[in-house]
Amino acid sequence: MAASPVPSSNPLLTAPVLPTLCRLAVPNIIAMVGSALAAIAETAYIGQLGVPALAGMALVFPLLMLQQMFSGGAMGGGIASLVSRALGAGNTARAEALVVHALGIAVVAGLVTTVVMLTLSDAVFGLLGGRGEPLAQAVAYAHVAFLGSTGVWLLNTLSAVLRATGNMLVPSAVLIAVGLTQVALAGVFGLGAGPIPRLGMPGIAMGQVLAYAGGTAVLAWYLAAGKARIRLRLRGIPWQPGLARDLLQLGAKACASPVQTIGTMMILTWLVARSGPQALAGFGIGTRLEYLLVPLAFSFGAASVPLIGMAIGAGQVARARQVGWTAAGMAGLLLGSAGLVLAIVPQLWTDHFTHDPAVLAAADTYFHWAGPFYALYGAGLSLYSSAIAANRVGGQVLAGTLRLLLVAGGGAALVAAQAPAWSIFALVALGMAAYGTASILLVRYTPWEPAARPAPA
Incomplete structure (x- = not known):
């Protein structure tokens, strides 16, 4: 299908750069701050379960972060890149076909993550140093949290699609709602409320699974209902290996960066730990600020x-x-x-x-x-x-x-x-x-x- 002419009135192609960037970045910043606050609240819940639970969460956290980096930063960035380039060329049909192929990749990636973590979580957390009760708590959390990996991949994929159209407000609003829902449900199921018993680590993980599933449903409805610049069409678009290859090639190259970041932090943590617990604690205070500041950089990058x-x-x-x-x-x-x-x-x-x-x-x-x-x-x-x-x-x-x-x-x-x-x-x-x-x-x-x-x- 031939590409249609690009409309000259497209503000993303004509508007002043700096004001447009700031307008697109602000919703991202708010959403990322909201996600950080949700993570802090979840950690507070886990703290009420005791030191072994906190230690167990420390084992799971790097893998949860890696999943988010892969699905949201690397593959999400690749999806947004290819979809936005198709829209810039006026080829809406290619953009909509890319969306379908991206969702297929997200489903496969989510299912693979679930299978790997359900079968190998004991071994993985053991390699990271987990022993005894902390290992048991990590496995209990992971066996529920990674059941929802497909929801995480789909939510980040659909968010990337909307961002590719220049719509930062809707995915950011949904991510904030997901964070608030996660906080509420994690507290209810993890610590117990009314007739709901205290489920501990599996209950806290359940909050994340249900919140991401709900966010995925909302974004899928929004795109399927034709409320965005492009529409989610699951029928009538044949599987095209070339589109899947383009997405996977760009996404795979982008996935190298999260691996490098995690590897660098692991080396630095090991080095500092050799200087004693006080040095390690001081290093942790410093890197904790980085986890809050880095989203600011990525907010402008995503915009x-x-x-x-x-x-x-x-x-x-x-x-x-x-x-x-x-x-x-x-x-x-x-x-x-x-x-x-x-x-x-x-x-x-x-x-x-x-x-x-x-x-x-x-x-x-x-x-x-x-x-x-x-x-x-x-x-x-x-x-x-x-x-x-x-x-x-x-x-x-x-x-x-x-x-x-x-x-x-x-x-x-x-x-x-x-x-x-x-x-x-x-x-x-x-x-x-x-x-x-x-x-x-x-x-x-x-x-x-x-x-x-x-x-x-």
Whole structure:
């Protein structure tokens, strides 16, 4: 089917870049903050179940985060990129076909995740150090939470589709509602209420499963009812291996970044732990702030995806690059401002968590080293999303690989030299600086023009 002309009135192709980016980013920021608050509330519930439950959740949390990174950040970014480029080229039929294929991939990915976690959770958590009651609590949570993996994948896929059209408000509102519902249901089923017994860890996990299932149903209805720019049509669209291949190729390359991030954090945690519990606690206070700040960078990165995708689809490569640089500048400004303040006055954050002098000293040292480089780190995170939108994610994978190798190689050298904890925090700063600088340079010198397709024979 031939692509229809691109309407010149499309505001995502003509509106000023910075105001449009901010308008698209704000709902994302609110939704991500809401999700963070839901996670905090869930942790508070688990705390009421005792220390073994908290330790068990610590084993499960990295895998839950990895699932979200794969389904929402990596594959979600790839889906939004391809759908927005099709819309930018005026090819609505291709965009709607991509949606169907993306949903098929999400279902398969969710089912595979469920099977793997139900059969291998004991072994996986055991490799992460789980023993005794904490291991039992982790398995109890995982056996319910990962039953809902298909719901997680579908919700993040449908959210990515709507974001690809420039609609950030609806998916963000649904994600906020999902977070609130999860908090309510986790409390009811996990801690008990009225006639509902206290189910413990499985009950808390049930709250997440039911909330995501409800959010998926709402977004599916919204798209099927024709309320969005494109419509969800499950009938009349044949399976096209080429579309599935495009989605999987871009998504698979993007999935390398979450693996690199988790790997880097695991190495750093192991290195800091060698310096004692106070250093580890101080490091944890520092990284806890990063988990709140990083969504700000990704919010601008996610907002850049439909703008970049549509611009490239419409042949406006210069505008696409302007969007990417603007989003990176905003992310760098926000994270950099916070980092500089905390490098000078870390007590604004650290004093809320402990009064132990050794822990505070470690946390202060962390911010003195890492804080000045938050700006480069934030810019790199935003450019990762922008590069996915341009289907040029290879450079960002190289930047992440550079950071991982620096941390691994530098960490080995520090261990051999029996270096103090501050040197590990300096290594954190070096990794951030290298990642951000490499991301900027690779985007600067990587062309974003679409590759020419061979003419049909």
